[in-house]
Structures are given as C-alpha cells and as structure tokens.
Amino acid sequence: MKDAAADGEALTMMANAELSPGFKHAERVLTAVHSSRAAVSAVAASWCRSALHHGLDPSAPQASAERLGDNELNTLRASNGELLTVAAPVLDRLHGSVGLAGACVIIADAGGVVLDWRTTDSDAALFEDIGLTPGVSWAEAAQGTNGIGTCLVEGCAVTIHRDEHFASRNVGVxxxxxxxxxxxxxxxxxxxxxxxxxxxxxxxxxxxxALVQDAARSIERDLFCRRYSDARIVLAGAGDQAMRGNVLLAVDRDDLVIGATRAARQQFRLATGADIEPRPLGDFLGQTGPASFDDGERAVLRQALARAGGNVSSAARLLGIGRATFYRRMERVGLSLRH
Structure with a gap:
C-alpha cells in the first residue's frame, strides 16, 4: 500500500510539473531548438547556442548566483574605471527615468559580469534574488538567452521579453x-x-x-571626447547614425583625422580596434584635390580678418606683418575684402 501511495504521489508530482509554466516554457524552447526553422529569429538562434553550444538546460532550477568576491569585483571595476566614471551620471539619469516603475539599471563588462547598478531600496532584494547584482555573470554561456549576454554576442541592441529568455527561471524578467x-x-x-x-x-x-540605446550612445560619445580632449570633434557622415550624433571624427590642429567612433569607422570603412592612419579631414567630407600652400595662407588671412572684424590694419597686426604685405598676400591667393 505504501509503494502504491508513493507511486501515486510521484505521478501527481510529474503531472503538476508538466502543467507548470516552467515546464511548458522549457518544452517550447527545446522544441524550437530542434526545429528545422530554429535560426529564423535572433532569439531562436540564441536558444540554439544556449542548448547546443553551451549545453544549458532551460528547465534547470534557480540556483544561488555565483558572485565574484569583493576583491575580484573591485579589481574588475578598477580595470573598467574610465568606463564607470563616464557611465555613472548616465546610469543616474536613466534610473531617475525608470526607477520608480520598478526597473533596474545595469552596466556589465564585455564578459557579461555586472559592474554597477542602480535600483530602488524597495526593489533591491528582488533583483538580488534574480541575480541581477554586481559581481554576477550574465554571459550567454552562463545564463542562456538574456538581455546582457545576447547583446554582447550579437553586438547590437536587443530586447529579451520575459518568455524569450532561455531559462524558465528568468521568464519573469x-x-x-x-x-x-x-x-x-x-x-x-x-x-x-x-x-x-x-x-x-x-x-x-x-x-x-530606445532610452537604453540613446544612453549607450551618450556614454560612447563621452568616452570618445574624453580620449580626444585635445582634438577638434567633427560630426560627419550621413544617414541615421549621423543624425543621432554618432558619426564623430577627432581632428588635430593640422586638420588630420586621428580618431573615429565605431559608427564613423563603419561609415568610412575604417578598421575596428586599430589606430587610424592620419588622413586629411577633406577626404572624409568629400573634398577633392590636394591642399596647396595657397589654401593654407588663404585660411590664415581670412581667419585674421574675421578676428579683426574686417579691418586690414588690425588683421595685419595680429599676424605681425605690415598692412601693405597683408594686401600683397591677399592678392596672391585671390582674396578680396568682399570675401
């Protein structure tokens, strides 16, 4: 009788498990993974990576998240110090916009480890239980399909909405x-x-x-301007990326381009992750023909006139030359006061 009762209890547990949302989600994920149309969507492709490449189980129960120790986390944060310094005010602004709606703002490194976060005191325990807390890895190899890990694999903006997560335990996020x-x-x-x-x-x-994408581009621009603080920053290019202020070039005092954002590198077909060989700004702006010495002198004369409000005598004094010499140089480069 005891054995029969135990068997009945086990069957009941199995039936309940099969009816549970977690079981149904895991079954749907595995069905998609083994489907001939598995890679039709980015989410399904990520499910395939999670199951077939990383060997993860979508029905695996929630386990206590493995968190880096304080020393390891501090070391990792120190190695990303510039990023965190630039990102901090952006994280604050983002959390000010979405925090009261129960959202958590996170920045993770290239390996998927959470470096910093912003959340309200009332929501902190909830996100800690989920594992969305500093020191925890959300790499796709560790958690399966998720916002942080899949974004890093794809290298583009992603939204993983609730049941698009690979693991059943994460479908509430x-x-x-x-x-x-x-x-x-x-x-x-x-x-x-x-x-x-x-x-x-x-x-x-x-x-x-959309808020997240704009904030990420803001961090990129601030990092770029910080790197090239001694250069002139030029907004260039065409299309949507240019309209959003992402196609930026850093130009030195000799009008040579010495730096470019990722969007600019894509726009102008420049290699990623390498120093840019300096090239004239005119090459990027569609200006044809090499510069001449007369071009340089003409620019100097025009700038002096602009600073002097069009007064030739004052402009000549700014350049340390006589008025007659200034006129001769203007004539030589084809520059008149009407210019």
Missing part, C-alpha cells in the same frame, strides 16, 4: 540592452534596463529600449 563601444570601435560593455513588473508589456519595452 524583461531586459532591454544596448552595446557600448570604446573610441577604437571595440565592444566593451552592455547597458541594461531590467524589469520584473508583469505590467511592462512589449510597448513599454520598446520605449525603454
């Missing part, structure tokens, strides 16, 4: 992410907003996703 690239065009981090609110639908996720 929506993650909106954007990659961050350094001034050499290399992927260095992921910016994430995660929400465990059930009322955050796909429309809300799309709005938050």
């Amino acid at each position: 929506s993650c909106m992410d954007a990659p961050i690239f350094d001034p050499d065009g290399r992927l260095i981090a992921a910016l994430d907003i995660s929400s465990a609110r059930g009322d955050h639908d796909r429309t809300m996720a799309a709005l938050i996703g």
Whole structure:
C-alpha cells in the first residue's frame, strides 16, 4: 500500500510539473531548438547556442548566483574605471527615468559580469534574488538567452521579453540592452534596463529600449571626447547614425583625422580596434584635390580678418606683418575684402 501511495504521489508530482509554466516554457524552447526553422529569429538562434553550444538546460532550477568576491569585483571595476566614471551620471539619469516603475539599471563588462547598478531600496532584494547584482555573470554561456549576454554576442541592441529568455527561471524578467563601444570601435560593455513588473508589456519595452540605446550612445560619445580632449570633434557622415550624433571624427590642429567612433569607422570603412592612419579631414567630407600652400595662407588671412572684424590694419597686426604685405598676400591667393 505504501509503494502504491508513493507511486501515486510521484505521478501527481510529474503531472503538476508538466502543467507548470516552467515546464511548458522549457518544452517550447527545446522544441524550437530542434526545429528545422530554429535560426529564423535572433532569439531562436540564441536558444540554439544556449542548448547546443553551451549545453544549458532551460528547465534547470534557480540556483544561488555565483558572485565574484569583493576583491575580484573591485579589481574588475578598477580595470573598467574610465568606463564607470563616464557611465555613472548616465546610469543616474536613466534610473531617475525608470526607477520608480520598478526597473533596474545595469552596466556589465564585455564578459557579461555586472559592474554597477542602480535600483530602488524597495526593489533591491528582488533583483538580488534574480541575480541581477554586481559581481554576477550574465554571459550567454552562463545564463542562456538574456538581455546582457545576447547583446554582447550579437553586438547590437536587443530586447529579451520575459518568455524569450532561455531559462524558465528568468521568464519573469524583461531586459532591454544596448552595446557600448570604446573610441577604437571595440565592444566593451552592455547597458541594461531590467524589469520584473508583469505590467511592462512589449510597448513599454520598446520605449525603454530606445532610452537604453540613446544612453549607450551618450556614454560612447563621452568616452570618445574624453580620449580626444585635445582634438577638434567633427560630426560627419550621413544617414541615421549621423543624425543621432554618432558619426564623430577627432581632428588635430593640422586638420588630420586621428580618431573615429565605431559608427564613423563603419561609415568610412575604417578598421575596428586599430589606430587610424592620419588622413586629411577633406577626404572624409568629400573634398577633392590636394591642399596647396595657397589654401593654407588663404585660411590664415581670412581667419585674421574675421578676428579683426574686417579691418586690414588690425588683421595685419595680429599676424605681425605690415598692412601693405597683408594686401600683397591677399592678392596672391585671390582674396578680396568682399570675401
């Protein structure tokens, strides 16, 4: 009788498991993985990587997240010091926009380890239970399909909405992410907003996703301007990236381009992760023909006139030459006062 009762209890547990949302999600994921159309979507392709390449189980129960020790985390944060310094005010602004809606703002390094976060005191325990806390890895190889890890693999903005996660244990979370690239065009981090609110639908996720992308580009621009603080920053290029202020060139005092953002490197077909061989700015702006000595002298004369408000005598004094000499040089380069 005891054996029969035990068998009955086991069958009941199995039936309940099969009816549970977690079991159904895991079954749906594995069905998609083994489907001939598995790679049709980015999410399904990530599910395939998670199951077939990383050997993860979508039904694996929630385990206590492995967190780096304080010393390891501090070392990792120190190695990303410039990134965190630039990102801090952006994280604060983002959290000010979405924090009261129950969202957590996170920045993770290129390996998927959470470096820093912003959350309200009332939501901190919830996100800690999920594992969205500094020192925890959200690499795709560790967690399966998720916002941070999949963003880093794809190198582009992604939204992983609730049941698009690989692991059943993560289907209560929506993650909106954007990659961050350094001034050499290399992927260095992921910016994430995660929400465990059930009322955050796909429309809300799309709005938050746009905020995340704009914030990530802001961090990239600040990193770029910090790197080239002694150079002139020029907005160049065409198309959507240029309109959003991402196609930036750093130009030295000799009008040579010495740096370019990732968007600029893509626009002008420059290699990623390498120093740029200096080239004249005119080459990037579609100006044809080499510069001449007369071009340089003409520019100097025009700038002096502009500073002197068009007064030739004052302009000549600025350059340390006589008025007659100034006129002769103007005539030689074809410059008149009407210019």
